[in-house]
Amino acid sequence: MNENATNGSHKERDKSEEVYHQQRSLEITEQHIQLNVQNLGLSDEEKVQKTESVEVVKQEDLEGKAVDLSSVPHDESAAENESLVYTATPRTLFEEGDSPSTSNPLTLSWTFGMNKAIPVFNIQDEDHQVIVYACAQTAVIHDFSLNRQRHLQGHCSCISCMCVSEDRRWIATADRGPERQIIIWDSFSGIPVHTIFNSHPEGGVVAITMSQNAKYLATVGGGIVQCVRIWDWTTASREPICTAELDAQFGIQNYITFNPQEQTQLITNSETQVIFYLWNESSLEYFAPPLNNKTFNKLVGAFSQSVFDFGSVRALTGTSEGKLAVWETVVPKSVKAISSVKPHNKKALKLMHVQKDAITVLTVHDRYFVTGDVRGHVKFYDEQLELIHWYSDFNLAPIKSISLSKCAPVPASNKTKYPQDCSIKGNQFSISNFIVSTTDALVLHVLTDGTRLKKILQEPSEAVHAIACHPCKPHIAIGSYNGLLKVWDYKQRNSFISRIFGKGKRVKCLAYDPSGVIMAAGFTDGSIHILDTVTLEDELQEPLKYARGSITHINFSNDSQYLATADQEFTVTLFKRILQNDRADWENYGRYRSHYKPIKSLTFATQLDSKEPRLLSLGMDRILVEYDLANSKKDQLHVSSSDRIDQSAVPQYLVWYPPVTKESFMLVVNDQYKMKLYNSTTKMCRKTLLGPIFGSPIRKMEVLALQNHGVDKSYLAYMTDDKVGLQILPIDGNPHKSMTVICHPDGVSNLACSHDGCYIFTAGGDDCTVMMWKTNVQSLEAIASLGGSDLIPFYGMLEGGRDGELFKELENYFYYAQLRNQGINTMETRQVSTHIPLKEVPFIMRALGFYPSEQEVENMLNEIKFNEYVDSGKQVTHINLGDFLKLYINHRPAFGLCMGEIHHAFQVLGFACGKGEQSINRGELLELLQTKGEHLTEDELAEYFSTLLGVNPEGGSSELEKYDSAGISQLLEDLIPEDITADVFSGELLSLPVSANENEEQHP
Structure with a gap:
């Protein structure tokens, strides 16, 4: 009972951390714009009147079209208390006074990378280039003119889809996580103005769009049974206006858009089916017209995107065969009144073969249809689907999105650099500038006046696991699985050098040497490149390659004389730096397979007395291995000690504990939420402490170097499965001395700290992003002090x-x-x-x-x-x-006694009995208890079981002295059933304080 109660206490802390963003978003967005009113100093009655007036203004204005709220007349006497949303302008977001607060222990400062699967939107005019894109669970508004970012944080899961309003004022983001939120943001101020929780309980949101007047949202769910829902986000209602359930035979509908001329009409499509919708305040009707290879005796291909024509009668759909399917409203002969025609009742009128390449993007701008294809071409067609102009010299990967500026182009009479169109007259083709994003995470700004290209983003298109910070400069190196290695100046926010390695060269890990002169890069093919940090050129003629599997860890010794690597085959390789012909070379000092499970940590240290380097590795096999560098030589790597440091917990990482105590320690974290201090010489476990409990154990950690900033204490940066956190040292088990924030909901793959300890970097692995977090240890100290002192x-x-x-x-x-x-x-x-x-x-x-x-x-x-x-x-x-x-x-166990562990033991040791449960024979159980692990003697077994089962309630062996060996065996047979299940073992034999019906896992 006591353990379960404590377990509940831990769960509450974890739950509060998990839903922090959700609660914060709800606080801000409740009654959406009302709570954004800055009503300090007003009476309660005045506050109510003020928020009601703002709500009425917003609802009335959005009945017609989206408006600039700053233009609406208002009471001048309350001007200083007006909502920031109400007064914001396009420049408000990046004004110095409105920068995000840094009062939290960790604040997101910058993001590197983007979600290439989500379109990029151009949200401001051409003189002030601003775009918005998704980065893990954050939407990033990036101003390239000012080189600044604003982060829209509110989701607890990765953003799955995003859209913007026609006037670029409102941004809607959605996810597919457990909370399944839809958040509407004001792009002028960065404030969330409305949140819809649990919009699609099954599967979250896979597609989203906003009506022309920005009043309505349409979403497509990702459940087994897909639902299309219409929302009026300008009211306080959390329920959809109408919903339609789709048949599974339509395929996964992954694209949706409103008819810009008539917001009661929508269109969605999957790769095999296009569906048209008509909705009102009570219902959502849909019609799914057939179109296949037999319809026109032509190969159709897979559908990509659909749009409505410039009117409300026709619609177009792009296909993978370079065709445009033309849809038109069906008017039955029996219909006499045009008002009786159902506009969503459409059929395929024709199949136009407009190009050879598969169409990936189809959109409408001004008087043109715009397509993007798999060869990176952008083409413009007129209303008759005649080609007017194309851009084919970009040499791009397949186009993912095209977003044209809302700013009208300068009239052709005042410009002479616009290209000629394809008409007989050869008129100048004046079109707005536009943003193009590709499937390889490249974003281009195309200036149509003179066809100038500006590369504004080139981010990793595959997983990012490799990050490393320069030991003395504000540089961060980021390597990805597509072979791209970039080095950023994280204070200036610019990338000053990059290198793309050959095909199949996937960067797995990086490390700077302590002097910052060279960098080592480990690859998944087992090779190691030694690079010059200034040019990123190879220092060696050929890369080092001794491993057959991926390099998982790489490290330099403190004197830069040794380089050690660990690979996927649980092997450690050591190299020593030598001078050959006035040129530095690396000599192989041997390989040693010192573990039988994956290596979790590989680290160098120095001897306490001689300052000579030490090398240690720690594996999931619970073995801590130290290598004998002094006696090792070429092709002969020796091991000086191998110690099993834990009994059941699996180690996750090892760091050298900073000198906050007189004794020298190694700090090891394990999968049971424990942090253990081991004497660095004797390897004795000297202290066990409860670690941070935020959903998952610590996977990696680093000590922050803050000594040069007037900070006396030491701090630890760490990452869990999806979070990054800070811990005050020395550790003592106080839960208030640590905190976390969600950084990569789909998983954190790596962590690195800047040389001055001011920033922490996290890599998201498959989400292809790296996030930079600003540290504020004073804030963490304040949080710890509020939790109380001493006991x-x-x-x-x-x-x-x-x-x-x-x-x-x-x-x-x-x-x-x-x-x-x-x-x-x-x-x-x-x-x-x-x-x-x-x-x-x-x-x-x-x-x-x-x-x-x-x-x-x-x-x-x-x-x-x-x-x-x-x-x-x-x-x-x-x-x-x-x-x-x-x-x-x-x-004690962080989450009490867990039935899941007992059931797992019986799954491993037992066999299936008649009832479908796993059981162990009595004789086998007694033999296991006497021969395996910390085995018991037969007398001890008799004493313990007789005491537990009430035969010898006082305990001790006095009552058992009358039994001989055969009598003890008979006693055990009488007390213990023949076949023992997990529930019988825990409930009847041991009477453990756990329920047989509880969940197998009591912790996240």
Whole structure:
């Protein structure tokens, strides 16, 4: 009961962190624009009147078309309290005074990369180039004129689709995560003005669009049964206006758009089916006309995108065969009144073969149809589908999106650089500038006056795992699986050098040497390139290649004389730097397969006495290996020690603990949410502490170097499966000394810290992005101080706190242990103390519901014994109540006793019985308990089982002395069933405080 209660406390903390963005967004967007009113200083009645007036203005104006709210008349006396949304202009977003707050411990400062699967939109005029694109769970508004970004953060999952209003004022983003949010943002101020939660409970949103007047949203769900829904986001309603469920035979509808001339009409398409819709306030009707290879006896191909014609009668759909399917409204002969015609009842009129290449993008601008294709061409067609102009010299990958500027082009009479169109007259083709994005994450700005191209973004198009920070300069190197290596000046926000490696060269890991002169790059093909950091040119004539699998870790020693790598085959390779003909070369010092499971950490350190380098590796096999560099030589890498550092937990990462204590430690985190300190010389576990509990264990960590910034304390940066966080050192198990934020919802692949500790970088792996986070340790210290000092945070981790039943139970056990130590039946005067002997610690732990193994007991006792040994040279023999409370909180399982672990053990050890459950035979179980792990003797088994099952309630072996060996065996057979299931083992035999019907996993 006590463990489950504590488990609930941890869950609450994790849940609060997970829904932070959702709650924050809800606070801001509740009644959407009303809560954006800056009404400080007004009375409650005035506040209500003010928010109501703003809401009425917004609803009335959006009935016709989207308007600039700053142009609406308002009460001058309340001008200083008006909503920022109300007064914002296109320049408001990047004004210095409106920059995002940096009062949080971690603030998103910059993003590198983009989601290439989501279109890029041009949202401001051509003189002030601003675009918006998706980056993991964040929408990024990027001003290239000012070289600044504004991040629209509110989603807890990666954005799945995005759209903008016709006037570029409103941005709508949606995701497919557990919360399934749709957020509408004001692009002028960056404020979320409305949020729709749980829009499509099954599968989230796969496509979204906004009506011409920006009043309505249309979404397509991603569930097994797809739903199309219409939303009026300008009201406080959280429900859709109307919904239609689609048949699975239509395929996955992944594109949707409104009719710009008539917002009651929509069109969606999958690769095989186009569907037309007509909606009103109560219903959404749809019609799915057939079109296949037999319709016109022509190959149709897969559908890409669809648009409505300049009127409301026709529609067009692009295909992978370079054709445009023309749809037209069907007018039955029996219909006499034109008002009776159903505009969504369309059929394929013709199939126009307009080009050879597959059409990937189809849009409408001004009086033209615009297409993009798989060869990177952009073409313009008139209303008769005659080719007017094309851009075919871009040498691009397949086009993903085309977004034309809303700013009208300068009349041709005033310009002479516009190209001629394809008409007989050869008129000048004056069209607005436009943005093109491609499937390889390239974004171009095309200036049609003179056909000038400006590359504004070239980002990784494949997974990003490799990042490394320069040891003394504000540089970050980013490598991706498409072979692109870029180095950024993260303070100036510009990329100053890049290199594209050959085909199949996928960058997996990077490392700068301590001097910052050279960089080592490890690739998935097992090769290693040594690069000059200024030119990115190879330092060696041929790359180093000794591994057959991917390089997973790469590191330089502190003196830059050694380079070590770990690969996918669990092997460590060591290279030593030598001078040959006045040229530096790297000599192979040998390979050693020192692990039988993946290597999680490879690190160099220095000897405490000689400052000579040390090399250690840590694997998922729980083995910590140290290599003998002094006695190793060419082709002979020796191992000096190999230690198993844990019993059941799987290590995740190792770092060298900073000198915040007199003793030198290594810090290891494991998958049981524990952080362990090991003596760097003896490898003894000296302290076990509860780590951050934010959904998943720590996967990687680095110590922040803040000594040059007037900060006395040390801090730890870490990443979990999807978050990045900060931890105050020294660690003590206080949960208030750590925090996290969601950074890459689909998974964090790597983490790096700047040389000055001011920034943390996270790589998102398959989301192809890197995020830069600004640190503010003063804010973290403030959060920790609010959580209380001394034992207050630890009281809060017990059920009921200091006044709860669990703490009272602990006090009773604590003082009972004193009586037990002095003798229960003694007649001597009792010596009341605030301490108990160390030998009583395991008994109290078990009484509280924590059942440590013998190794865990030894670790606990060693932790107490040697706590003051460095300072005093003496071992501690007693422990007080406060220290015991900390010991209990830090050592017990983070989420209590978990039935999932017991069921997993029976899945491994047992066999299927008649009821479909996994069971273990009694004899096999007793044999396992006596021969495997921390095995028990037969007498111990008899004593423990007889005590548990009530035969020997007082415990001890006195009641069992009358039994011989055969009698003990018979006793065990009588007490234990023949076949034992997980539920019988935990409930009937051990009486563990867990429910047989609970979920298999009690933690995220």
